[in-house]
Amino acid sequence: MQNYTSYILDLELVETQALNAQYVLMKFHHELQFPEIQSGQFIQVRIDGSPNTYLRRPISVNFVDKVKNQLWLLIQLVGDGTRTLAATPIGNKVNMILPLGNNFSKPDFKDQVLLIGGGVGVAPLLMLGKEIKEQGLNVTFLLGARSAKDLLELDEFSKYGQVFTTTEDASAGEKGFVTQHSILKSQKFDRIYTCGPKPMMQAVANYAKMNSIECEVSLENSMACGIGACLCCVEDTVDGHVCTCTTGPVFNIKKLKW
Amino acid sequence: MTASGTFGFGEEFTDFMDIARIGGIVVKGTTIRHREGNPYPRMAETPMGMLNAVGLQNKGVHYFAETIYPRIMNYDTNILVNVSGSTVEEYVETAEIIQTLAHIPGIELNISCPNVKQGGMAFGTSTEGAARVVEAVRKVYKKHLMVKLSPNVTDITEIARAVEAAGADSVSMINTLLGMAINAEKRKPVLSTVTGGLSGACIKPIALRMVWQTSKAIQIPIVGMGGISSATDAIEFLLAGASAIQVGTANFIDPAITPKIAKGIVEYCERHGLRSVRELIGALEIESQQPSECLTDQKCS
Numbered sequence: 001m002q003n004y005t006s007y008i009l010d011l012e013l014v015e016t017q018a019l020n021a022q023y024v025l026m027k028f029h030h031e032l033q034f035p036e037i038q039s040g041q042f043i044q045v046r047i048d049g050s051p052n053t054y055l056r057r058p059i060s061v062n063f064v065d066k067v068k069n070q071l072w073l074l075i076q077l078v079g080d081g082t083r084t085l086a087a088t089p090i091g092n093k094v095n096m097i098l099p100l101g102n103n104f105s106k107p108d109f110k111d112q113v114l115l116i117g118g119g120v121g122v123a124p125l126l127m128l129g130k131e132i133k134e135q136g137l138n139v140t141f142l143l144g145a146r147s148a149k150d151l152l153e154l155d156e157f158s159k160y161g162q163v164f165t166t167t168e169d170a171s172a173g174e175k176g177f178v179t180q181h182s183i184l185k186s187q188k189f190d191r192i193y194t195c196g197p198k199p200m201m202q203a204v205a206n207y208a209k210m211n212s213i214e215c216e217v218s219l220e221n222s223m224a225c226g227i228g229a230c231l232c233c234v235e236d237t238v239d240g241h242v243c244t245c246t247t248g249p250v251f252n253i254k255k256l257k258w
Numbered sequence: 259m260t261a262s263g264t265f266g267f268g269e270e271f272t273d274f275m276d277i278a279r280i281g282g283i284v285v286k287g288t289t290i291r292h293r294e295g296n297p298y299p300r301m302a303e304t305p306m307g308m309l310n311a312v313g314l315q316n317k318g319v320h321y322f323a324e325t326i327y328p329r330i331m332n333y334d335t336n337i338l339v340n341v342s343g344s345t346v347e348e349y350v351e352t353a354e355i356i357q358t359l360a361h362i363p364g365i366e367l368n369i370s371c372p373n374v375k376q377g378g379m380a381f382g383t384s385t386e387g388a389a390r391v392v393e394a395v396r397k398v399y400k401k402h403l404m405v406k407l408s409p410n411v412t413d414i415t416e417i418a419r420a421v422e423a424a425g426a427d428s429v430s431m432i433n434t435l436l437g438m439a440i441n442a443e444k445r446k447p448v449l450s451t452v453t454g455g456l457s458g459a460c461i462k463p464i465a466l467r468m469v470w471q472t473s474k475a476i477q478i479p480i481v482g483m484g485g486i487s488s489a490t491d492a493i494e495f496l497l498a499g500a501s502a503i504q505v506g507t508a509n510f511i512d513p514a515i516t517p518k519i520a521k522g523i524v525e526y527c528e529r530h531g532l533r534s535v536r537e538l539i540g541a542l543e544i545e546s547q548q549p550s551e552c553l554t555d556q557k558c559s
Contacts, residue, residue, distance in 0.1 A: 006273045008514060046511065054458060055303050055510060097274075097513065224301050224308055225510040229266035231286075231312045232301035241294050241315055246270075 002246060006100055006227065007035055010093040011071065016086065020149045021077075023120065024086045025062070028071045028094065037064050038103035039128035040218060040250040043073070044226040046095040050084035055224055057081050058245070060124040060195070061099065063156070071098075074152060076120040100226050101249050104128050104193055104216055107137060111190040111214075115161075116142045116178050116204050118196025122152055124218055128193060129160040140164070140189070142181055144200065148172035179203045189213055205253040215253045219244045260516060261483055261506030262286050262340035262366060262406070263312065267326050268333055274513035280520055282336030284366050284430075284504065285322075288356070289341075290348045292318040302439035302448035307458030307485075308507060309437050311451040314342050319352045323359060331361040338404065342368040346394045353399040364401050367392065367426075370408025370433040382408035382433075385420035396425035404481065407431040407472075414468050415475035422476045430481040430504060431472065432465045458507040459485040466498050473499020473540055487515065489522020496538040 011028035018024050044056035063072040077083050088094060104124075107113050113132055115125045122143050129139045139161030145151045148171035157163045164183050165173030174181050178200060184207065194204045195218040208215035221244040223233035228246035235244050237255045242248070259282040265271060268283050277283065295315025302309045316322070322339070330337060339356050343349035349367065356365055369391055370382035381387040392405055405421045407414055409432040418429055434455025439448040447453075465484020473480055482500030486492050487508035495503050508515050527535055 008274060008512070052305065053303075054306055055308060222299055222301055224310070224507075225264075225270075225513075227270050227513060229264060229270045230301070230310065230510060231263075231295065231315050232299075232310060234295070234298050234300065234315070236298070241298075 002102075004038070004041070004099055005035060006097055008095065008097050010095050013088050013090055013092050013094060014070065016088070016090065018086075019152055022150070023077065023152055024075050025153070026073045026075060026086070026088075027065075028073070028096075030069060030071070034064060034066075034069065034071060035099060037061055037071075037099040039131050040104040040124055041099040041101045042124075042226075042245075042249060043071075044097040044100060045073070045085065047081045047085050048095075050080045052079075053081035053084065056097065056226060057085070058100075058220075058223055058226055060218070060249075061127060062123045062153075063127050063130070072126075074120060074123040074126075097226060101245055102247065104218075104250050105252075106135065107132060107191045109135070109137070111137060112140075112188065113137055114140045114142060114183075114189040114192045116144075116192060116194040116196070116200075118144045118178060118194075118200040119146070119150055120152065121194075121196030121200075121218070121220075122157075124195050125193065126153060126156055126160075129157060133160045140183065140187070142166070142178050142183060144168075144173075144178035144181075144196070177203065179207050191215070194218070202258055205256070205258055208253060216250050217253060217256070218249045219251060220249065259284055259336075259338070259481065259502060259504045260509060261504040262368065263310075264506040264509045267330055268337075269330065271509070271513050275517050278334035279517040280335060281502065282338060283333070284338045284340050285326075285330075286316060287314045287340045287342045287368055288316050288319045288322050288352060289314055289343060290319055290352045292316070292321070297450040299448060299450055300454075302454070304437065304439060304456065304458075305460060307456055307460035308510075309439055309449060309454035309456050310434070311449045311454035313451070319355045323355055327359050327361075331359070336364075337362055338364045338366050338402075340366045340368050340406070341395075343391075346391050349391050350394050350398055353395045357399055357401060362401070364404055364427075365395075365399065366404045366406050366430055367395060368406050368433070369421075370406055370410075382417065383411050385416050388417050389420045389424040392421045392424035392426050402427050404428045404430050406433055407468075408433050409464060409468055409484075410436045415472050418472045418476045422478050426478060428479040428481060428501075429472070429476070430483060432461070432468050432484045435461055435464065457485070459487060461485045462491060462494075466494060469495055469500050470498040470542070486519070487511070489519045489526060492519050492523055493526055493538060496535065497540070497542040499540040499542070501536075501539050 015027040062074040144166040192215040221233040224230045233244045234241040262284040296313030405426040437456035462485030469482045479501035482495035483504035
């Protein structure tokens with residue numbers, strides 16, 4: 001059973017940064033101390049004022065600023081729901097169920113750790129990177145995107161480790177996919193955490209398997225409840241169909257049938 | 259009550275609400291054997307609703323009895339178990355096992371799930387099929403037998419009459435409506451099974467109409483459901499003829515909704531000076547009977 005407690009909270013929006021035309025970073029404040037949140041967990045966000053948005057939207061926890069008591073959500077504007085959320089007036093309250101899901105597991109004290117993210121999938125890796133750095137380990141980030149404008153929060157990631165990038169159109173970093181980056185040839189890693197488009201994670205998982213590297217992925221299956229009741233978000237694993245909202249979203253690749 | 263398939267075994271909701279504050283829970287569909295359910299994707303959001311194609315994933319009634327039941331049996335509410343099957347024998351066997359569990363006062367017979375490829379849908383869409391399975395279960399099952407009706411039929415009142423005659427103690431209605439979602443860009447269905455069950459606020463008008471029609475056709479109590487997400491919605495079902503209600507999809511949007519609805523019903527009664535919520539059952543006031551044939555008569559003005 002889960003080892004965390006979830007709450008339904010109304011959080012106040014204090015800041016929205018438009019990172020570019022397609023992405024925003026939203027920061028929320030809670031009048032009390034936030035519940036215990038671990039990297040890898042997500043939030044079910046209720047979006048009000050969007051007629052086509054009936055269910056909550058599951059969004060990864062990007063970061064928790066314990067000093068300012070703020071929660072960050074990194075959001076890609078893909079439809080009516082996310083666009084309505086991004087247009088929330090500052091000072092408004094947004095209703096959320098948090099924290100949900102499992103968390104990335106902690107690396108061993110001597111591990112060389114690589115965090116690979118694609119597009120908006122980089123979101124949960126920021127908090128993870130900070131946690132691993134605070135553990136005393138070196139963190140390397142490898143972030144990929146279609147184009148330079150889709151690379152997000154590079155300044156933030158640089159605070160916790162070295163950042164390498166790839167873009168498919170060569171507008172920044174090395175050209176190509178993350179699995180083609182030279183760092184994978186020049187440096188040996190003991191543990192990989194990855195989040196991004198499924199084909200990217202499958203390619204990373206493949207690379208990890210071939211090189212016997214421990215690897216965890218974060219899945220984004222479509223879901224209704226987010227709390228393990230409806231059984232819609234299942235992933236087929238070696239243990240059968242399990243909910244990505246409770247047994248995931250983080251999975252060790254050995255559990256998946258990829 | 260909470261609807262089957264939307265509340266797990268109740269444990270998933272203990273962070274958000276006190277189960278003692280609602281009348282009962284219907285734990286999710288249980289079958290004689292373990293079922294993996296349908297492949298992902300199993301859901302699609304639709305206007306004011308959602309489609310699901312879960313396919314009765316569950317670890318089987320033996321696992322429920324041995325592992326889940328001991329954990330939930332002391333919940334301070336009524337626990338009903340939803341029973342599904344592909345054959346009459348499977349329904350009977352599963353019901354018999356549930357009957358041995360002292361803290362389960364009743365079962366909800368799911369003869370209407372639209373996602374099962376063989377069996378389930380067939381029973382609930384004909385009076386003969388529905389009666390057959392209810393009669394067989396009634397012979398062995400002595401506690402409360404609630405039968406969940408499918409709306410995917412021409413006349414739900416016929417099915418209701420048939421299950422009443424076969425010995426059901428109550429009916430619950432409605433189950434999900436058969437629907438479909440398409441991804442226009444990918445040019446593919448959203449659900450792995452192409453079609454699935456529609457639930458949520460968008461089905462309330464259909465559910466209300468069916469409860470109202472059925473309440474005039476049978477004597478046994480009706481448990482109404484379909485898009486209920488507020489106390490007002492619940493009151494509407496009571497007025498239409500339901501004696502109790504179930505809340506399903508709304509639990510996904512607000513896991514704490516059910517005690518709020520229960521409280522709201524009490525407040526309505528106080529506001530209207532009612533001594534008991536029973537005064538609302540079937541209390542819909544109709545000025546003059548509108549001819550329902552009008553909807554199919556093209557000449558009707």
